[in-house]
Amino acid sequence: MSDLVNDNHKGSPLLYLKDDKLKEALNNFFLVYKNFENQILEQALESSIGIADIRCILTIELYPGITFNELIAKLHITKQSLNRVLKVLLEKKMVIQKLNLKDKRIKNLYLSEEAIRQTNNLISPTVRAISSAFQQTGSDSVNGFNRIFYNLIKGK
Numbered sequence: 001m002s003d004l005v006n007d008n009h010k011g012s013p014l015l016y017l018k019d020d021k022l023k024e025a026l027n028n029f030f031l032v033y034k035n036f037e038n039q040i041l042e043q044a045l046e047s048s049i050g051i052a053d054i055r056c057i058l059t060i061e062l063y064p065g066i067t068f069n070e071l072i073a074k075l076h077i078t079k080q081s082l083n084r085v086l087k088v089l090l091e092k093k094m095v096i097q098k099l100n101l102k103d104k105r106i107k108n109l110y111l112s113e114e115a116i117r118q119t120n121n122l123i124s125p126t127v128r129a130i131s132s133a134f135q136q137t138g139s140d141s142v143n144g145f146n147r148i149f150y151n152l153i154k155g156k
Helices: 019-047 051-062 068-075 079-091 115-136 140-154
Strands: 004-006 016-017 093-101 107-111
Touching: 019 051, 019 115, 051 068, 051 079, 051 093, 051 107, 051 115, 068 079, 068 107, 079 093, 107 115, 115 140
Parallel strands: none
Antiparallel strands: 004 016, 093 107
């Protein structure tokens, strides 16, 4: 990896991102992910919900009425993986499928109240940790953080 230079031709100074800082950021992403995953899994042990289930539930909560194919695209997983997760969530009555009114071949996905309650209980310590970190770093941190992640995800 070489140094990355962002030359904005609008007169702003050059931004040099050193190789060691980029590697440090990548390592920090891994550490944060692992910490959050462990924290959530500790909470999830008694409810028999895993990270894949939680990711699916969170995405459906963020995009109520999402279709199966849209969910695959958002989660970046295979049909087989989503089928496996969704089958369990449907059996547990955590996810509800409703026929699309415009196209009866399409089913829209929604969460049950129980799924929302259970997931919020599971992720609340992690959400509090994120909130606290944002509060400690200032008001622009949320937008900056989300822009960074949006650009990283968009760049795939």
